[in-house]
Amino acid sequence: MAERIIVVGGGAIGGVAAAQMTNAGHDVTVLDADHRHVTALRDPGLLFEEVDGQVSRRRLQAVSDPGELTGHFDFALLTVKSLALRPAVTPLVEAGLVDTYVALGNGLVHDLVQSLVGRDRLIVGLIEWGATNLGPGHLQQTTDAPTVVGELDGSSTQRLARLQRVLGSIAEAKTTATIASQVWTKLLLNSTFSGLGAAGGCLYRDVVADPVGREVALQLWREGYDTAGALGMTLGEVFATPADQLLTRDATDRAAAEDALDRLMVRAGPTKASMLQDLQRSRPTEVDVINGGVVEAARKIGREAPLNAELTRIIHEIESGAHRAGPEAFRRLARVSGDVGAR
Ligand SMILES: NC(=O)C1=CN([C@@H]2O[C@H](COP(=O)(O)OP(=O)(O)OC[C@H]3O[C@@H](n4cnc5c(N)ncnc54)[C@H](OP(=O)(O)O)[C@@H]3O)[C@@H](O)[C@H]2O)C=CC1
């Protein structure tokens, strides 16, 4: 049976997801705050550039006001930026419109979403594929990679299986019994390379091409990895590279970590972090739930994450216009960790 789905935030990720699910025959409605985008999605339809270069137009059901929604939805896919979660989700919860909410955004947002929708109505997921928002009514899917979803308690439920079928029309859809660890694995990628890419104003590959950027990246990786470990997470693979292969504890594991970093960059190197895209559009970033998320999680268990804390400060300073993104950020981070600067 076709599922009824609402996509909350029809930008890069949500808009691409809505187009693919609509193509597969699901009953999909986009809810998006951008009126011009919504109008274009309805008519003439989304201009959609696929990974293989195909370009198509697809009319979508779309509204900009939750008051326009009618009937009941099986799933709400939450694909707004973290700062928009509360205003986007609250009216849907108040109107009792949705059975299950699926939090798909980056960063540590799950406690917030759970507090808004209730634990029983929440499934957590993460998007490994990428997409770019090219302006009202125009989206591009940039990479093809899986979507991963899981119940918070790791159970294998009927609704999870139904959701997997729905998401399978967008990209390969996997289910997992360890979604919290998977979220932390992706957070390690985002906190290290999206954080440094945003602060440095460059692609992932440019971060590691800078000797100080490379050094700081490995140190941030270790800080995030150790925080996750202290929280009981078992980290998996990032772009097919096991997270522990990038760990440097002393000189003996340095060469292996350098190799792993280079392998990771073969796939992830061309990435322009969505936090950098936000800075370039003069928008607030999600740094408080990405690097700030690592700091907060560490603090709750009595640990510190000084590099993530400094990176959070740097990105907020760039947001406020105090200075521009650039490689000086790497040197500032290196000063936080004296042994980095000394090398
Ligand atoms: N882009 C990517 O490659 C990836 C992104 N992600 C994550 O996915 C999430 C979404 O990112 P992305 O798709 O890039 O973001 P976009 O900015 O492209 O899309 C978000 C959309 O949500 C809209 N919006 C804002 N507030 C509300 C609201 N209250 N109600 C409904 N819609 C609203 C925005 O409108 P407006 O522009 O007017 O604010 C925008 O159209 C983020 O957490 C991101 O980190 C994860 C993996 C990859």
Ligand SMILES: CC(C)(CO)C(=O)C(=O)O
């Ligand atoms: C790495 C990427 C592009 C998706 O996997 C992402 O999560 C981001 O830029 O925010």
